[in-house]
Amino acid sequence: MSSIQLKPKKAKPIASGHPWIFSGAIGQEKVSPGDDLVEVRAADGQLLGQGLFSPHSQIRVRMVRGGPHAAFGEPEITTALQSALDRRRHVGLPNANTDTFRWVNSEGDGLPGLIVDRLGNATAFQAVTMPMFLRREAIAAAIGNCVDGPIIEVSAPPPIAKKEGFPVLESRFWTDDAPDALIATENGVRFNIATHDFQKTGHYADMRIHRRWLAERCAQQSVLDVYSYTGGFGLYAAVAGAERVVCVDSSEVALDRVAENASTNDVSIETRRGKAEDVLRSLDDTRDRFDVVILDPPKLAPSRKHAHKALKVYQRLVTGALRVANEHALIAIGSCSEAIKQDELARMCANVGASTGATLDIVYVGAQSPDHPVPAAMSEAHYLTFMVVSASGHNP
Secondary structure, eight states: OOEEEEOTTOSHHHHTTOOEEEGGGEEEEEOOTTOOEEEEEOTTOOEEEEEEEOTTSSEEEEEEOSOOOSOOSHHHHHHHHHHHHHHHHHTTOSBTTBOEEEEEEGGGGTOTTEEEEEETTEEEEEEOSHHHHHTHHHHHHHHHHHOOSOEEEOOOOHHHHHHHTOOOOOOEESSSOOOSEEEEEETTEEEEEETTSOSTTSSOGGGHHHHHHHHTTOTTOEEEEETOTTTHHHHHHHHTTOSEEEEEESOHHHHHHHHHHHHHTTOOOEEEESOHHHHHHHHHHTTOOEEEEEEOOSOSOSSGGGHHHHHHHHHHHHHHHHHTEEEEEEEEEEEOOTTSOHHHHHHHHHHHHHHHOOEEEEEEEEOSOTTSOOOTTOGGGOOOEEEEEEEESSOO
């Protein structure tokens, strides 16, 4: 079998369970052309396991679980998918109120470079490494071995495809059944998902537990959902009995989907199109005030070097939220950037309090939902922080 041998003193993270091997940690590569399943050995020759080899990536090898595997095709992927589905059942998914969840979370399920989501009766998958890109047909077949329904492949983001060395293809169905839209249910809330306009894999299931926690506090409240996308938090709030819900996004397509989702759930939601900070200023000018404000922007810090700038954006957003927040309002802050740590978000909130005279007390902090597992040895896979503060003393 093809193999790689690590340099001296580079085996400890892998032996501890970290799944990534960077090119600089490799001493020798003995990889046959067309073969990307490799044995991984320490400098002294000790076998550490097997991994998938990406010849163009800085992350040269990503470890797979189980084995030893003579190959890594449809049978092995089917076994790994079934194991991942069994793990979701142990955390209560799916259930009578939720048919939408993350089925495979890449390294967290021993299938590095593969994301699989269940969306109602359909499955969406995305391959973001060269080895998984080359196995797309086997992945689709393996999914069909485990569940029924349409299977959609979502194209990888162009920057990731470029780093891995594979072309960006159009999203496509691997089944004859190719609906234009799906209905995905999460905690009893129904979402319309257009199959021709996917963002990531169509739905952000990683925020599910936080949407529910916040919704439980929104009955008879006024709620502002900034960066709403298709209305996740706002829709939950409206279904929970919020008095007023306003969703803000810069995308007209996303806000059209908010309206569809509101109609599907028989609730009323107002929408405002525009940049977040501009809309916050406009709402302040008209003296609109809210009991709950959600700030859940897209990834602002793709790497550590972007963290300082991103935290400045968060500081402006929280300051703007304070201007439209009632006394004792809840302000929720979402970060999907691994580069921004929980304590940094807390310090940012403290800075806002110091500059505005407000008191911001943290009442809730959480990470990604439990269907997004991460290896215990892989701290960088803890990418999501959701923090809620109670705001007072800001004279709304």
